[in-house]
Amino acid sequence: MSKQTVHSDRAPRAIGPYSQGIWAGDTLYLSGQLGTDPATGCLAEGVENQTHAAMRNIGAILDAAGLTYDSIVKTTIFVQDLRDFAKVNEVYASYFAGAYPARSCVQVAALPKGGLVEIECVAMK
Numbered sequence: 001m002s003k004q005t006v007h008s009d010r011a012p013r014a015i016g017p018y019s020q021g022i023w024a025g026d027t028l029y030l031s032g033q034l035g036t037d038p039a040t041g042c043l044a045e046g047v048e049n050q051t052h053a054a055m056r057n058i059g060a061i062l063d064a065a066g067l068t069y070d071s072i073v074k075t076t077i078f079v080q081d082l083r084d085f086a087k088v089n090e091v092y093a094s095y096f097a098g099a100y101p102a103r104s105c106v107q108v109a110a111l112p113k114g115g116l117v118e119i120e121c122v123a124m125k
Contacts, residue, residue, distance in 0.1 A: 010060035012036045032120040033057040047084040047116040051091040071123040072101045078118040082107040
């Protein structure tokens with residue numbers, strides 16, 4: 001099976017040796033997205049704004065691949081503080097119109113750049 005990279009200039013550049021997304025057959029794997037503004041490279045203020053920014057970054061990569069949020073089948077959310085779970089949930093839910101993807105959410109000790117939330121996902125054609 002061949003792999004193809006997916007890149008969007010409307011999402012932040014990778015901050016390490018990884019791709020924004022990789023097609024493997026009909027499955028698109030998106031790297032974790034922080035709540036970063038792609039133009040400035042700065043994190044948004046607060047967990048709600050960071051969650052919106054992360055979801056917009058995901059949307060930009062999906063769009064570059066010809067997909068939408070409805071194409072997502074699985075997400076993993078990493079939060080710096082599990083007490084932010086309800087706030088993250090509220091923002092996250094607003095990006096889906098129909099059936100929600102399968103999902104995991106875990107608290108982590110730290111995220112790159114001091115982020116409060118990071119979201120990765122898997123999508124299908």
